[in-house]
Amino acid sequence: MWVIDGIPLHPLVVHAVVVLLPLAALGAVVIAVRRSWRRSLGIPVLLMALAGVAAVPMAATTGTQLRAALDVDNPLLDVHEQRASWLLPIALVFLVLLAAAVFTEMAAVRAEVGAHAAQPAGPTRRRVTTGLSVLAALAGVAVTAVVAWVGHAGSVVVWQGIGQ
Numbered sequence: 001m002w003v004i005d006g007i008p009l010h011p012l013v014v015h016a017v018v019v020l021l022p023l024a025a026l027g028a029v030v031i032a033v034r035r036s037w038r039r040s041l042g043i044p045v046l047l048m049a050l051a052g053v054a055a056v057p058m059a060a061t062t063g064t065q066l067r068a069a070l071d072v073d074n075p076l077l078d079v080h081e082q083r084a085s086w087l088l089p090i091a092l093v094f095l096v097l098l099a100a101a102v103f104t105e106m107a108a109v110r111a112e113v114g115a116h117a118a119q120p121a122g123p124t125r126r127r128v129t130t131g132l133s134v135l136a137a138l139a140g141v142a143v144t145a146v147v148a149w150v151g152h153a154g155s156v157v158v159w160q161g162i163g164q
Helices: 010-032 035-070 075-084 087-113 121-158
Strands: none
Touching: 010 035, 010 087, 010 121, 035 075, 035 087, 035 121, 075 121, 087 121
């Protein structure tokens, strides 16, 4: 089992997921609200979401290691593990939608700046970008809900005692 200064790595990695994914979801909501914010904050929000999604498999791996090291049979751990299996697929959907929104916005900006060389970004492109941003924000809300759902199950395991 991986440890840092005697502390299992799982609770440390989990905090990356618990902080980064909801923060990226909040960023997705913010950039869905105003197009100018999408332009300036899109890449930082996308990078935060990428880091949060990357932390999910690490949390799963370290959680499996921690469970094996504890060698207890607790149904609360089963609940936590089953709920955690939902997180990566939903987080990936969030990441893909957010990336599509950010990159579509970047393409629209390039088209507007280079309007003399190409077709300017029309209302259809703006609607697509806005639609993708709204979908990404909704997926961010969903991923935040799943993070809370999984985290609650994990905290119940800790606070009700693993060996009970």
